Amino acid sequence: MTQRWFVRGDIDGFFGLFIDNLLQLMVIAVLGPLVSGLPSELITGRILPGAAVSILIGNLLYAWQARRLMRESGRTDVTALPYGINTPSLLAFLFLIMGPIYQETGNSTLAWQAGLLACLLSGIMETAGAFVGDWMRRHTPRAALLSALAGVAITFIAMGFTFQIFASPAIALLPMLIILISYASHVRLPLGIPAGLVAVLVGTGLAWVLRAFGFIYFEPSVEPYRLVLYPPIPAVGEILAVLRGPMGWRFLSVIVPMGLFNVIGSLQNLESAEAAGDRYPTRSSLLINGIGSLTAALFGSAFPTTIYIGHPGWKAMGARAGYSILNGAIIAALCLLGGVTLILRFIPIESTLGILLWIGIIMTAQAFQEVPKRHTLAVAFGLVPSLAAWALTLIETSVQKAGKTLFEAAPAFGRDLHIHGIIALSQGFLLSSMILSAALVAVIEREFLKAVVWTVIAAGLSMIGLIHAFELVPSGVQNKFGIAAAPEFALMYGLSSLFLLMLHLSNSWRRR
Structure with missing residues (x-):
């Protein structure tokens, strides 16, 4: 051929x-x-x-x-x-x-x-x-x-x-x-x-x-150009x-x-x-x-x-x-x-x-x-962190064009826009998207022990700041890395892993 x-x-x-x-x-x-x-x-x-x-x-x-x-x-x-x-x-x-x-x-x-x-x-x-x-x-x-x-x-x-x-x-x-x-x-x-x-x-x-x-409708570039080999x-x-x-x-x-x-x-x-x-x-x-x-x-x-x-x-x-x-x-x-x-x-x-x-x-x-029909729920869930990251870029651009910083504007949003939740979900959004989706696939398949692994990973990444951790400073959103960078998220993911482990043990007991 x-x-x-x-x-x-x-x-x-x-x-x-x-x-x-x-x-x-x-x-x-x-x-x-x-x-x-x-x-x-x-x-x-x-x-x-x-x-x-x-x-x-x-x-x-x-x-x-x-x-x-x-x-x-x-x-x-x-x-x-x-x-x-x-x-x-x-x-x-x-x-x-x-x-x-x-x-x-x-x-x-x-x-x-x-x-x-x-x-x-x-x-x-x-x-x-x-x-x-x-x-x-x-x-x-x-x-x-x-x-x-x-x-x-x-x-x-x-x-x-x-x-x-x-x-x-x-x-x-x-x-x-x-x-x-x-x-x-x-x-x-x-x-x-x-x-x-x-x-x-x-x-x-x-x-x-x-x-x-x-x-x-079209403004051609006016930057001077010379045909030179670099x-x-x-x-x-x-x-x-x-x-x-x-x-x-x-x-x-x-x-x-x-x-x-x-x-x-x-x-x-x-x-x-x-x-x-x-x-x-x-x-x-x-x-x-x-x-x-x-x-x-x-x-x-x-x-x-x-x-x-x-x-x-x-x-x-x-x-x-x-x-x-x-x-x-x-x-x-x-x-x-x-x-x-x-x-x-x-x-x-x-x-x-x-x-x-x-x-x-x-x-x-x-x-x-390209996924089993029952897993489309996990695909939809995995879209959410990317949506948050994109929303944050729109918010930051809008605030900056208005002559303010996000640090100054954040208190004014209040409950009309949960800006701290948007920021937390946008931090490390590729990782959190993958982890949340993978955990939900495991839950859909009732493979609770695999879901435990994914939520433990989420807890660990939250602890060191690769997902969800941030500081809002006068210059804007700043990554926060280190021990206990996002402790609330780490704790909640940890508790969810215990709940999943309980479900795994309960299902194992019923099969006997």
Whole structure:
């Protein structure tokens, strides 16, 4: 059976993955100077070239992995794992590590170096996860893994992009509808033109035509651009410099949870890929992920990489291995040539968002479709922590735009909005989503001893502050790590485990 390197669906898949990666690079270019004082020369000359190396290597390795699965299985419909910069880690490292160091010292170079150390340690954790990930995957219910992913998909992906689309309907709504109609109906467009390409061309055409008639729905980037090659430069010296001081190490309380979340997120995405029909080995998949983050740090990027959410979405588009190769090559070229923002002079980002919306909704649907019917209750329960985390971002943004801090506004909410409950549920939401869902699956199956294990884990994580623990300080919500970080939650989870143990013993006695 012939295995083609590229198929028509790879073009659609490329557009989705390319835009997803491009969005992360735009965040670095825009927020880096604002939050961490990173000069544009540092971003263009060191950080983005480092990101180029990591993205290129990871995409090529995942494409090779997909080709190998094709040969071993005799199938031609295998889709490579989507891959790129980890968005939660990107934001956490900018706002919780690099930003505070820059505000404290005024030294953007030191902030960047601390980010490199954080990325390196995250890569080490991801690599270590390759050797324990299979065990975690075997002992975690599919509903627990998929519900956490679905929560992120329906909130941070689908809802956020939906708002942006409906804020610019003149150039975004029609491209979105083209995507949804084409992908949901599985209809083949005339001449076999990919729906993703049609959507982008239609949105871009609308933007420029309306602009010609005086309707400014699209504002092209005015940032100057020079066609210059920025080669990746090793950053070992910068990492060694920050290793000698305490500045980078003091943020382990941020680095360790984010590294753990990255491993768990990768496991969830592997489970999602298996549910869609592509079973990849855990060890090699996580090793590639770890290699990507390590490479990023060693060549100057402070932002770890990860397996992306949305494999079923790209598979439904017809993407195989070629889309990964295209994405790695073109993203790397943009980074190495300093052209990350050049494309935004011509293509409005709004015309591309329908692809990402499709990925968000298909991931949410999959979580309910790919589990036993009786476990859908656990999937629904697992969505709640993600909803809380998303709600918190909306509340914080609204309060800040009103000229206040959450610390000042929190007392005024009272019983109209239980803000402390929202914050507690949002802390470590990926972990708590998985744990709550897994515990409910065990309860549904009347495997009360397994439920005991999950609630004991919840109690332990609450005690050390990986879930539910926080402090509300004048600067905002602050993570709280240490012994007895969230004692009320730990105690209640502990008592629930005793109740479950009692049920287990009672059922065992009845069976005798």
